[in-house]
Amino acid sequence: MDKISRRCKRAAATVLVAVAVAVLTASPVSAAETIGGCMAEELNNLDWGGKSGAEAFEELEHAAHADGAPDETKDALESFEQRLEGCQSAQNPIIPEVNEIIWGGIAFVVLLALMQWKLFPAVRRAMDRRSEKIRSDLDAAEQARTEASEVKSRYEAEMADAQNEADRIIEEARSEADRVRVDLIARAEADAAEVRRRSAQDAKVAKSQAIQDLKSEVSEIVIGAAETVIRRNLDHDAQMEMIEDYIAQVGSRR
Amino acid sequence: MEFPPVTHLFDWPSFLFSGSPLAVNKTVLIFLAAVVLTVGVFGLAARKRSLVPSGVQHVAEGGINFVENSIVMQTIGPEGKRFMPFFTTLFFFIFFANVFEVIPGIQFPANSRMAVPLLLAVLVWVIYNYVGIRRQGLGGYLKSSLFPPGVPKPLYLIVTPIELFSTFLIRPLSLAIRLWANMVAGHLLLVTFAVLSAALWGFGYVPSLLPFAALVLLTAFEIFVSGLQAFIFTILTAVYIGGAMHAEH
Numbered sequence: 001m002d003k004i005s006r007r008c009k010r011a012a013a014t015v016l017v018a019v020a021v022a023v024l025t026a027s028p029v030s031a032a033e034t035i036g037g038c039m040a041e042e043l044n045n046l047d048w049g050g051k052s053g054a055e056a057f058e059e060l061e062h063a064a065h066a067d068g069a070p071d072e073t074k075d076a077l078e079s080f081e082q083r084l085e086g087c088q089s090a091q092n093p094i095i096p097e098v099n100e101i102i103w104g105g106i107a108f109v110v111l112l113a114l115m116q117w118k119l120f121p122a123v124r125r126a127m128d129r130r131s132e133k134i135r136s137d138l139d140a141a142e143q144a145r146t147e148a149s150e151v152k153s154r155y156e157a158e159m160a161d162a163q164n165e166a167d168r169i170i171e172e173a174r175s176e177a178d179r180v181r182v183d184l185i186a187r188a189e190a191d192a193a194e195v196r197r198r199s200a201q202d203a204k205v206a207k208s209q210a211i212q213d214l215k216s217e218v219s220e221i222v223i224g225a226a227e228t229v230i231r232r233n234l235d236h237d238a239q240m241e242m243i244e245d246y247i248a249q250v251g252s253r254r
Numbered sequence: 255m256e257f258p259p260v261t262h263l264f265d266w267p268s269f270l271f272s273g274s275p276l277a278v279n280k281t282v283l284i285f286l287a288a289v290v291l292t293v294g295v296f297g298l299a300a301r302k303r304s305l306v307p308s309g310v311q312h313v314a315e316g317g318i319n320f321v322e323n324s325i326v327m328q329t330i331g332p333e334g335k336r337f338m339p340f341f342t343t344l345f346f347f348i349f350f351a352n353v354f355e356v357i358p359g360i361q362f363p364a365n366s367r368m369a370v371p372l373l374l375a376v377l378v379w380v381i382y383n384y385v386g387i388r389r390q391g392l393g394g395y396l397k398s399s400l401f402p403p404g405v406p407k408p409l410y411l412i413v414t415p416i417e418l419f420s421t422f423l424i425r426p427l428s429l430a431i432r433l434w435a436n437m438v439a440g441h442l443l444l445v446t447f448a449v450l451s452a453a454l455w456g457f458g459y460v461p462s463l464l465p466f467a468a469l470v471l472l473t474a475f476e477i478f479v480s481g482l483q484a485f486i487f488t489i490l491t492a493v494y495i496g497g498a499m500h501a502e503h
Contacts, residue, residue: 093264093368093438094431098275100369103282108374111289112343115296120339122300123314130305 011113042083048076221250263445264366264438284364288350292343321345325489330496337495340381344374345488348433352480355440356473363480366437368430371487375430378491383422386498398501429490436483440476447472 048056049063057080063069064077225246229239268277299307299314307315321342326334334341348365355363365371386395399421400414447469454462 093260094434096369096372097281097367099268099271099277099279100281100285100367101373102275103278104285104364104370105373107285107289108343108347108370108377111292111347112340114293115343116339119293119296119300120318120342123296123318124338126300126302127315127318130307133305 007117011116038086039084042080046080224250257449258445260442263441266362280360280362281364281367281369284354284360284362285351285370287354288347288364291350292346295346317346318342321488325485325492329489329492330499333499334492334496337492341488341492344491345484348374348487349481349484352437352483353477355437355444355476355480361444363437363441365433365483366441368434371430371433372426374433374487375426378429378494379422379426382491382494382498385495389499390501394501395498399498425494429487433483433487436479440472440479443472444469444476 043057044053046052046056046060048060051059060073060077060080064073225243228242228246266280268279270278295310295317296314299311302309302311304311318338322335322338325341325345326338330337351364351370353363354360355366383395386399389395390398400417401410402413402417405413447465450465451462451469454465
């Protein structure tokens with residue numbers, strides 16, 4: 001609001017100044033006259049012998065050229081001719097014309113007003129908008145570039161990490177596999193040794209058991225045979241028969 | 255060969271409201287045309303507003319950039335930007351009024367009439383004195399313009415009257431007369447060579463070739479002068495306003 005009223009004041013001041021300048025510069029200057037108009041005006045203003053205009057001029061010329069014409073008549077004619085010559089002399093070109101000052105002033109003030117409040121700000125705004133757009137586009141491009149390079153470096157870092165991780169995993173897997181292999185071999189060897197040890201032990205146990213069984217069996221056989229022998233005192237043939245019977249008996253029992 | 259009377263070259267009869275202070279003649283029409291052209295250029299440029307400028311938009315925006323970079327920033331500095339619409343108007347108005355000097359069928363620089371150069375010079379005088387008084391106060395402004403610092407005191411006897419005349423009297427007159435006289439001279443030159451070419455044409459076209467070539471070159475030169483005088487008027491205005499804004503050091 002304040003801005004608008006200040007603008008209005010400024011506009012009013014500009015118009016006032018322009019009008020004042022136009023009036024001040026124009027006032028001492030008479031309106032433009034053509035040569036013919038000037039001469040006609042001089043002729044109309046001529047007053048001689050109760051007549052005016054062309055008739056007065058004829059009268060004056062006649063009187064002045066007559067013999068014994070009084071000096072004042074001659075002077076009057078001379079001064080009139082000087083006034084007519086004055087009409088023919090060119091107007092000083094450095095003296096401005098009123099109508100041109102007024103029209104030129106109006107033209108300039110109107111143009112200045114239009115430029116000040118409408119045209120200049122509009123074009124300026126368009127220019128500023130373009131500058132702003134170019135600046136923001138450049139900023140955005142720069143930012144995008146920075147972001148892209150950030151993303152790229154991050155990506156590269158991630159790639160490197162992933163590569164390292166993969167290497168580490170592979171290395172780990174390899175060492176794990178080695179460890180497992182060694183472990184498995186060791187365990188297999190241990191198992192094999194255990195199996196061997198156990199089977200050897202089993203064999204040993206079975207052997208001693210078999211020996212033990214055989215021993216008790218033989219003992220039983222021997223005891224049985226001895227019992228039989230003791231119970232019956234027989235001749236050699238009977239003894240042999242008895243032993244064979246017993247053996248057969250034992251054999252059939254097994 | 256008959257050379258027309260000088261009054262016939264500059265003094266145009268009015269054809270509307272003759273005899274009144276609002277009489278319209280060729281000069282007046284050219285000033286009105288300068289307004290229409292300036293409004294047209296800036297109006298079209300303002301309406302177009304395309305991101306990539308073209309055509310008339312270049313003229314308006316190039317003009318603004320030119321006035322800002324080559325006139326305002328060189329003489330006043332960033333402070334002068336608020337006068338940009340005034341300087342731009344001044345430049346375009348004077349230029350268009352001048353350049354009708356070479357527009358076929360019109361061929362008359364409206365600023366070869368004293369009216370508008372004088373009017374603009376007086377307007378500039380009012381503005382720079384107003385700015386000076388507003389900025390420095392009446393006393394400060396008079397002191398800085400009439401008693402430039404760094405001058406030995408006795409010399410003020412000579413310097414102060416000179417400054418008084420040059421700042422407050424000669425400046426507006428020189429501003430007006432420079433523009434007016436340049437355009438008068440340009441118009442007379444073009445008329446002279448045109449009349450000479452036409453007169454020599456009667457003796458077989460060969461003798462008229464030289465003045466005609468000169469006429470063509472002078473026409474181009476006068477387009478340049480039209481712009482140059484508009485530029486000089488505007489930059490001097492800026493110098494005066496800038497000088498009134500800052501006290502001389």
